[in-house]
Amino acid sequence: MAHTQEPEADRPVVTRIGRFVDRDAWTAEGWCKIERALELIGTRSAMILLREAFYGGRRFDELTRRTGLSDAVAAKRLKQLVDDGLLRQQPYREPGSRTRHEYVLTERGRSLFPVVVAMMNWGATLEGPTGGVELVHAGCGEPLLAAVRCAAGHDVTVEDTEAQISRDAKRARRA
Amino acid sequence: MAHTQEPEADRPVVTRIGRFVDRDAWTAEGWCKIERALELIGTRSAMILLREAFYGGRRFDELTRRTGLSDAVAAKRLKQLVDDGLLRQQPYREPGSRTRHEYVLTERGRSLFPVVVAMMNWGATLEGPTGGVELVHAGCGEPLLAAVRCAAGHDVTVEDTEAQISRDAKRARRA
DNA sequence: AGCCTGACTATGGTCAAAGCTAGACAGGTA
DNA sequence: TACCTGTCTAGCTTTGACCATAGTCAGGCT
Numbered sequence A, B: 001m002a003h004t005q006e007p008e009a010d011r012p013v014v015t016r017i018g019r020f021v022d023r024d025a026w027t028a029e030g031w032c033k034i035e036r037a038l039e040l041i042g043t044r045s046a047m048i049l050l051r052e053a054f055y056g057g058r059r060f061d062e063l064t065r066r067t068g069l070s071d072a073v074a075a076k077r078l079k080q081l082v083d084d085g086l087l088r089q090q091p092y093r094e095p096g097s098r099t100r101h102e103y104v105l106t107e108r109g110r111s112l113f114p115v116v117v118a119m120m121n122w123g124a125t126l127e128g129p130t131g132g133v134e135l136v137h138a139g140c141g142e143p144l145l146a147a148v149r150c151a152a153g154h155d156v157t158v159e160d161t162e163a164q165i166s167r168d169a170k171r172a173r174r175a
Numbered sequence C: 001a002g003c004c005t006g007a008c009t010a011t012g013g014t015c016a017a018a019g020c021t022a023g024a025c026a027g028g029t030a
Numbered sequence D: 001t002a003c004c005t006g007t008c009t010a011g012c013t014t015t016g017a018c019c020a021t022a023g024t025c026a027g028g029c030t
Helices: A033-039 A043-054 A059-068 A071-083 A113-124 A168-171 B032-040 B044-054 B061-067 B071-081 B112-123 B169-173
Strands: A087-093 A099-105 A133-137 A144-150 A159-166 B087-093 B099-105 B135-138 B144-150 B161-165
Touching: A033 A043, A033 B044, A033 B099, A043 A059, A043 A071, A043 A099, A043 A113, A043 B032, A043 B061, A059 A071, A059 A099, A071 A087, A071 A099, A099 A144, A113 A144, A113 B032, A133 A144, A133 B135, A144 B112, A168 B112, B032 B044, B044 B061, B044 B071, B044 B099, B044 B112, B061 B071, B061 B099, B061 B144, B135 B144
Parallel strands: none
Antiparallel strands: A087 A099, A133 B161, A144 B144, A159 B135, B087 B099
């Protein structure tokens, strides 16, 4: 598989600071936010159903058809996403049919927006056909990008990043 | 599971525009950038190894120890990540030991930064212990956030987003 | 040479994800 | 009433992710 082999400096990607310099002073055990996220969205079916939700898909038949998932898997995963509070069922009624449910993103589901955009961005850089669905800014029509900023508003690169043990780790440990 | 049940307006999350309004005019089949990304980073082990890489971990023993993965899984996944061009092996020599390899992020691997940050951000919003490792801006010490912007530089919310079929979909189809 | 250690590899077992097929079930239509 | 259709459930199977254990193998050490 072809890929970039940049002959770059032998420096750490991210600098470790504080107590985290000694990595054995601390264990990730149960603290990792990414692992926690993966428990909810770590399956292929969950991610592509959410993708469809961000593309505006809401109804069971559309979601199954456009994701290519089987009824059974889609139903199971949608149920889990509802239970986990990422989607919510909303009744609707098509004339001549009985009341059914649409699946719409909750606030928690919408807050996955940066994750979805970041993954689309990254996926777009991989080899394979370009194109497909694209998300753009309604205001100006420009495609979306996921950016990393700090809370103070600065753009941040990997090289400008430091890793530390969160200051409230001790406080939280009591809980 | 407790979660927000916002009583919000009955509008689509994302507006579909262009040919994409008729969703059956087009099929996702093989075009989805997220599915392509998931083929490379869609496993728990891949994500948490990359997490460790962004935390500054490089050596086999450290990566296995801090991720809690077994040797076998770590070795297999690292091999895959190297083959896929997200990591690269770099020789090092500890005094008294033979030459070994560190695993360092390639440019392609580093470009996952927004994905990792976005997932950490989102995971932090879930219930469970807060704390753990935190990434901060070296300049000002503020924690990192993943933001969504358009190519023109505007901040974009879900509501300001439109989904369309990418204009170069046809061009790419020839390939 | 023979030993030791750290980085893999090979094997077997468990479990979850996802596909397929077949139903169940509600609530409309004829 | 009987029937149809779209949503959802229930089995069964395959695949792959992960773990545990036990090897292999390279290369420095004594």
